[in-house]
Amino acid sequence: MSTASATSTGPALKLPEKNYLNSTYGIRSWLLTTDHKRIALLYLVTVTFFFFVGGFFAMMIRLHLLTPSGYLLSADTYNRMFTMHGVAMIFFFLIPSIPAILGNFLIPLMIGAKDLAFPRINLLSWYIYIIGGTFTLYSMVTGGLDTGWTFYTPLSTVYSNSAVAPAVVGIFITGFSSILTGLNFLVTVHTMRAPGMTWFRLPLFVWAHYATSVVMILGTPVVAITLGLAAMERVFGLGFFNPAMGGDPILFQHLFWFYSHPAVYIMILPAMGVISELIPTFARKKLFGYHFVAAASLAIAVIGFLVWTHHMFLTGQSTYAAIAFSFLTFLVAIPSAIKTFNWTATLFGGSISFDTPMLYAFGFLGLFLIGGLTGLFLGCLGVDMHVHDTYFVVAHFHYIMVGGAVMGYLGGLHFWWPKITGRMYPEWLARIAALVLFVGFNLTFFPQFVLGYLGMPRRYHVYPPEFQVYNVMSTAGASILAIGYLLPMVYLTWAAFYGKVAGNNPWPATGLEWTTASPPPTENFEVTPVVTWEPYDFHNRPELGLDVPGSRGPAGNPAVAPAHGDD
Amino acid sequence: MHRTGALYGQFKTLEQQKDTASLGMWIFLVTEVMFFGGIMLAYTINRHTYFHAFAMGSNTLSLKLGTFNTVVLLASSFTMAMGVWSAQTGKKQLLTMFLSLTIILGFVFFGVKYVEYAQKFHHHLVPGRNFDITYCVSNPSACPDIDAEDLAIERKEIDEAMEADPDLNAHAQLYYSAYFGMTGLHALHMIIGAGLLFWLLRNSFAGIYGPVWNTPVDIVGLYWHFVDIVWIFLFPLLYLIDRHK
Numbered sequence: 059m060s061t062a063s064a065t066s067t068g069p070a071l072k073l074p075e076k077n078y079l080n081s082t083y084g085i086r087s088w089l090l091t092t093d094h095k096r097i098a099l100l101y102l103v104t105v106t107f108f109f110f111v112g113g114f115f116a117m118m119i120r121l122h123l124l125t126p127s128g129y130l131l132s133a134d135t136y137n138r139m140f141t142m143h144g145v146a147m148i149f150f151f152l153i154p155s156i157p158a159i160l161g162n163f164l165i166p167l168m169i170g171a172k173d174l175a176f177p178r179i180n181l182l183s184w185y186i187y188i189i190g191g192t193f194t195l196y197s198m199v200t201g202g203l204d205t206g207w208t209f210y211t212p213l214s215t216v217y218s219n220s221a222v223a224p225a226v227v228g229i230f231i232t233g234f235s236s237i238l239t240g241l242n243f244l245v246t247v248h249t250m251r252a253p254g255m256t257w258f259r260l261p262l263f264v265w266a267h268y269a270t271s272v273v274m275i276l277g278t279p280v281v282a283i284t285l286g287l288a289a290m291e292r293v294f295g296l297g298f299f300n301p302a303m304g305g306d307p308i309l310f311q312h313l314f315w316f317y318s319h320p321a322v323y324i325m326i327l328p329a330m331g332v333i334s335e336l337i338p339t340f341a342r343k344k345l346f347g348y349h350f351v352a353a354a355s356l357a358i359a360v361i362g363f364l365v366w367t368h369h370m371f372l373t374g375q376s377t378y379a380a381i382a383f384s385f386l387t388f389l390v391a392i393p394s395a396i397k398t399f400n401w402t403a404t405l406f407g408g409s410i411s412f413d414t415p416m417l418y419a420f421g422f423l424g425l426f427l428i429g430g431l432t433g434l435f436l437g438c439l440g441v442d443m444h445v446h447d448t449y450f451v452v453a454h455f456h457y458i459m460v461g462g463a464v465m466g467y468l469g470g471l472h473f474w475w476p477k478i479t480g481r482m483y484p485e486w487l488a489r490i491a492a493l494v495l496f497v498g499f500n501l502t503f504f505p506q507f508v509l510g511y512l513g514m515p516r517r518y519h520v521y522p523p524e525f526q527v528y529n530v531m532s533t534a535g536a537s538i539l540a541i542g543y544l545l546p547m548v549y550l551t552w553a554a555f556y557g558k559v560a561g562n563n564p565w566p567a568t569g570l571e572w573t574t575a576s577p578p579p580t581e582n583f584e585v586t587p588v589v590t591w592e593p594y595d596f597h598n599r600p601e602l603g604l605d606v607p608g609s610r611g612p613a614g615n616p617a618v619a620p621a622h623g624d625d
Numbered sequence: 626m627h628r629t630g631a632l633y634g635q636f637k638t639l640e641q642q643k644d645t646a647s648l649g650m651w652i653f654l655v656t657e658v659m660f661f662g663g664i665m666l667a668y669t670i671n672r673h674t675y676f677h678a679f680a681m682g683s684n685t686l687s688l689k690l691g692t693f694n695t696v697v698l699l700a701s702s703f704t705m706a707m708g709v710w711s712a713q714t715g716k717k718q719l720l721t722m723f724l725s726l727t728i729i730l731g732f733v734f735f736g737v738k739y740v741e742y743a744q745k746f747h748h749h750l751v752p753g754r755n756f757d758i759t760y761c762v763s764n765p766s767a768c769p770d771i772d773a774e775d776l777a778i779e780r781k782e783i784d785e786a787m788e789a790d791p792d793l794n795a796h797a798q799l800y801y802s803a804y805f806g807m808t809g810l811h812a813l814h815m816i817i818g819a820g821l822l823f824w825l826l827r828n829s830f831a832g833i834y835g836p837v838w839n840t841p842v843d844i845v846g847l848y849w850h851f852v853d854i855v856w857i858f859l860f861p862l863l864y865l866i867d868r869h870k
Contacts, residue, residue, distance in 0.1 A: 173635035249645040283663035295753040296802035
């Protein structure tokens with residue numbers, strides 16, 4: 059704990075002389091590294107690349123929809139644009155973003171380990187991601203694909219004239235990257251915890267990733283075999299999903315959504331984990347209901363596997379099945395609500411500061427609330443008949459995935475940037491960027507709720523003129539959103555080299571990762587830490603130098619007994 | 626990380642390292658169960674819907690070759706288990722022998738599989754334009770590897786099944802989609818397993834596995850047994866549907 063005393067007010071902070079960034083040099087030392095921190099940075103670069111690829115396609119869609127007749131793209135090109143937007147964003151950005159970057163970097167640090175359980179498999183999973191990404195990029199530059207990111211059969215297997223096979227193979231391959239990451243996290247959390255790091259002392263970020271990993275290892279193999287069969291059907295003529303041989307396209311949808319609905323939780327659970335770290339840190343208060351939030355992550359992972367046919371209410375499935383799945387869809391909202399209430403309750407009576415990560419956390423709370431509640435609208439059979447496949451659905455899942463997952467991702471990136479690079483980002487610029495993002499996001503996607511409610515179908519390249527005003531709003535919002543995404547990329551990159559030196563624990567926060575140097579040494583901790591405190595326990599951590607109401611006071615002061623015991 | 630003997634830098638003890646590796650392999654096998662689970666679901670639904678076609682398809686397989694391969698794989702499971710035992714008890718020459726035997730049995734399996742696959746191509750039983758479930762019963766001379774008595778029974782059965790399911794030829798392609806999909810995936814896993822066994826064999830020549838350090842043998846053994854168990858399911862699912870009475 060001797061390294062944890064520095065705070066943001068300390069004078070003349072210096073970067074540690076030896077850290078994971080400068081311990082070895084040269085391109086080989088990066089491409090052949092087995093250090094989880096370096097692999098996280100490799101992921102950061104490639105995932106950001108795919109984010110901007112997907113963002114480019116998104117801008118094409120929004121520009122095209124400025125006018126009712128669609129002046130920019132042909133109908134066929136438009137189909138390819140929204141398909142590739144979905145493929146790039148879901149499989150190559152959202153799924154790996156928080157787990158493979160922040161999770162990879164932080165889980166060993168948070169549990170006091172030197173590395174993940176399988177460092178070489180960790181590197182392998184990055185290479186698998188690169189190979190899968192290359193296949194998919196190949197499909198994008200050789201004509202793209204036009205099936206929608208869902209690859210529904212028989213369009214994808216028989217009728218589509220686009221480069222479906224390489225894209226499907228690419229996603230199939232990338233799935234194994236996700237499986238191996240999940241496997242690595244699960245084993246790491248089970249076997250690599252430092253002495254004293256009991257299960258209920260794990261940060262909720264780790265609990266969230268544990269739950270995510272369960273979804274990854276149980277769900278991803280199913281979509282792998284599904285897309286594998288679809289690829290074999292297209293290439294070798296197998297017939298499971300081909301009605302001409304008596305095969306069943308609905309079977310494809312069941313198998314696809316068995317993974318792809320839980321995949322939503324692969325995207326949102328890690329973001330929830332980030333929020334569970336941000337809120338106690340910037341409210342200076344122990345997280346309310348730690349055990350409930352941890353259990354809620356697991357509950358979401360389990361129940362999340364039982365709701366998939368709510369994507370298929372209109373496929374002619376049995377009414378009774380639809381009723382059951384509608385009920386289960388409502389059920390999965392309960393653990394999410396538990397988390398949201400607990401975060402809000404944590405704020406109550408806290409000593410809140412509005413640093414950038416906290417702005418993202420607030421953004422997450424509001425947007426996830428809207429996204430989650432509109433999900434319940436869609437879980438209602440009657441309402442879903444009306445708004446199925448409209449912009450209402452598009453707005454709903456963008457509120458979850460962009461408003462939830464991306465807000466959590468950016469909040470986490472800002473929060474841990476001083477740990478990753480050892481340097482602070484420019485605070486005011488970052489706050490402005492967070493606000494720009496929030497405004498741009500709502501301007502982009504809120505009008506889409508209205509559009510969907512009024513009946514504008516998704517995936518159409520033209521629309522009736524009376525919808526134009528909402529589409530113009532949405533496109534304007536998307537332009538603001540683009541600026542909001544470019545800003546952090548620029549100033550975070552700048553800060554990594556020229557930012558103010560941050561010190562070990564600039565916020566200060568309670569996690570184990572903040573007790574080591576920033577950036578950490580290659581082996582993470584000079585001596586294996588022994589954990590003797592509960593998570594988020596600001597009251598009993600005098601070394602943090604915080605003057606928390608009811609705490610033992612700043613370092614060196616005699617202990618002051620809290621007035622009402624533990625809260 | 627840095628290698629210190631057989632202990633990797635991120636671990637504190639060999640025991641922790643061994644537990645970690647075993648847990649990793651067990652979790653990987655869970656993902657494999659889900660992976661095969663998807664195609665088994667597709668099989669189950671189609672078999673339920675098109676039972677006649679699936680029974681007909683199953684009857685065109687060679688029960689002799691399938692049974693022989695099942696015995697071969699069970700024997701390879703035995704030799705693999707003996708290999709793990711040899712490593713744990715430090716019998717290094719026995720380990721080399723059992724690993725070699727396991728590899729040989731694996732290749733016997735591949736050889737038989739090759740014969741079976743080749744037959745399917747000759748018998749017009751590969752899904753696609755030329756698929757014809759009646760090819761052999763209509764052209765017995767083109768299928769010298771099936772005896773006449775078998776074909777006569779099949780002729781009768783196909784006629785009956787055609788009455789129950791006029792689209793039998795299309796639906797039998799679903800059976801063969803399952804056959805090639807499932808046995809193909811299984812064979813792919815066997816090939817990966819054979820590669821791992823060669824790697825173990827090379828290390829066993831160097832004599833690095835003994836009572837202290839045998840985790841790789843242990844977890845490759847787990848994998849090999851899993852692949853065998855998959856076949857134990859595939860054999861009845863594919864070969865034993867309503868065989869000739």
